[in-house]
Amino acid sequence: MTTTPAAGTADSRPADLLIVDADIVTMASDRAVVSGGAIAVVDGRIAAIGPAATLRAAYPGSPELDAAGCLVVPGLVNAHQHTTADPLVRSSIPDDVPARQAIFDWIVPLHGAVTGEDDELSATLTAVESLSYGVTTLLEPGTVAHPLRVAHGLRAAGIRARVGGWGWDTPEAPYAMPAADTLAAQADTVAALAGDPLVTGWITLVGHDLVSDDLFTGAAELADRLDVPMTWHLSPGPEDPAAYAAAGRARPVRHLHDLGVLGPRLLLGHAVWLDDAELAALAETGTAVASCPGAYLRLGQGFSRAGRHTELYRAGGRLALGCDSHNAGDTPDLWRAARLFAGLERDRGIPDPLRADEIFALATIDGAAAVGLAALTGSVEVGKAADLVVLDTRTVPWTPRGDLPTQLVWGAAGHTVRDVLVDGRMVVRDRRITTVDVDALREEATHRRVALLRRAGIDIPHRWPTVPATEYCARRTVPDGALPPL
Structure with missing residues (x-):
């Protein structure tokens, strides 16, 4: 050797x-x-x-x-890790609200209020935490406003990464742009990061039911022309199949297959709710999937009922692991994602669940292969x-x-x-x-959290009251001679 x-x-x-x-x-x-x-x-x-x-x-x-x-x-490969907005307000969205409410009552206002400084800092914070867990490659599946500031923050921490600006063109959706403008912004991000040895660009559509057919096909053509990969979100819960049916489309993955945009250049985030034809289409086309088990559990999206990622893997499909966002997976700890995946797949009683050696491969070499980086990283x-x-x-x-x-x-x-x-x-x-002053990072993140929540108009509910020590002491002091004998 x-x-x-x-x-x-x-x-x-x-x-x-x-x-x-x-x-x-x-x-x-x-x-x-x-x-x-x-x-x-x-x-x-x-x-x-x-x-x-x-x-x-x-x-x-x-x-x-x-x-x-x-x-x-x-080094571990995190194939789906958001780095903006959420890290500054981590573990703040209540865990008893539906996923859709979490998105529109929390995530959308937060992304509307972030500044470039917020995005750069939150990306650095995510990268530093990721590195502390041994994650050396992070794939950002879409940031709303400031992708180049995100890239700068990731680069400052010293992590290997891919970055893109989210795109969608459904007119009534927040932050939507026409397909041509979206594609131009995507191309600009890729060009701006070309030649960077660590942080490069890719094509990142939000996916779901927020993207027109013209934008899906245009993005695939752009990725081919620029020779870069792309990632879209699809079917983490049952909402996407229902929305596609209501619009008269085939099921989501089948619809993408009919458009001719599936293939080894594409990484789908989630793809949990699949039928047999969709699973077969992913395996046949070499389309990769990033599985984020912690997020599905946190948001109650039905992974333990509907997930078919082991079946996809056994059918020859390409699979990687991810952690999603700080208000879904709550931490970019890929070790925890691997353990959750292992436990959920065994507990569902599926035939031939993935073994520990196969799951560690998903976190390393197979994950690197799924995101097109196996020639560079994922093995020693x-x-x-x-x-x-x-x-x-x-x-x-x-x-x-x-x-x-x-x-x-x-x-x-x-x-x-x-x-x-x-x-x-x-x-x-x-x-x-070694790359970042962690004390200064912690102080600035705490300051920016307060300012971001204020701008977004969000009050964090606290289930446990905070009581000053002096007040608590006054309430709880036991009179002399009243202590029970030991």
Whole structure:
């Protein structure tokens, strides 16, 4: 597995970093785990994998990261993670309201009130949190107002990402634009991010029943012309099939198939409520799906009743995992998404549910393949980007080690992330973000939350009263001599 210059040759030079004495979960095609290995990182890429002594001889004088007793895994791929508005008011939408009410009473006003500064900050906040969980690739499936500010915020944190501005053209919908204007805005975003080594653009329509046929087909043609992928939302709950039927259309996925816009360039967010023909169309066309189980549970969208993502995977379909938004999935923790997916699919009693090793692949190499990034990331292989996560397996959650994929999916692996590299750059070191002043980020986010809610005209309901300590103490003080004996 090593590709190194011979020790002592004139070509020998230090690597940017040697990660030494780790057990390496490669997620390569043979799923090999390299015991007691080392990784050489040169110019942001994995230059070699092998014994530490061999790599030290090939790259003399290289700085080293001691990973003794640790596990190195590929950086995780979050295929559906919104980064705007919600992060600044996270966990604020009540969990006892219907999904449609959450959107129109909360999300729409918030997006109407955000500034470019809000969007940039919330994107940085999301990226920092994602990196702390070992997520090195984040796909933003659509931001309403300021995609380039979002890209700047993601880039500042050092995460790999794709970004686009949402588009839809149903006249009565908030923030809608004519199809031609929407496509022009999409093309401008892609062009503005062209050549960026980390944060690139893609075509992001909101989807659902808010997009005309002309915009669907125009977006697919634009993506082909620009040679970029695209993502749309579809059928997270039963509302989309019902809306398409009311409009005289075929079911959503079948309608897209009839338009000729399905295919390997397209990632559909959700696609939970599918019939047999829709599932077959996705598998046959190579259209990928991003499954966000935490969001479906939070919003009560029926994933445990209607979800068919395992069936899609078993039929040869392309599947990835996502976390959605901070008021749906509530956290960009892909480890939790993987565990929820595993548990829900087993609990539904479906035949042949996905195993832990298959689900960890969805979070890494299969997820990367679903979003068109398998040649770059998702596995620890020579030539790929050094998107790497060091898990501290000397901790109690790893004591003793069991079957690795089972422990990665069902255990507490996300709590043991120690170091994270993206494109060879150390963005988390010893559990601390290196790219952003987290204290300053926290302070600004708290300030912007208050201002954003005020502009949006939203009052957050609090189910538990907040009482100053002095008042609480005065109410609860027990008179002298009134304490019961122990």
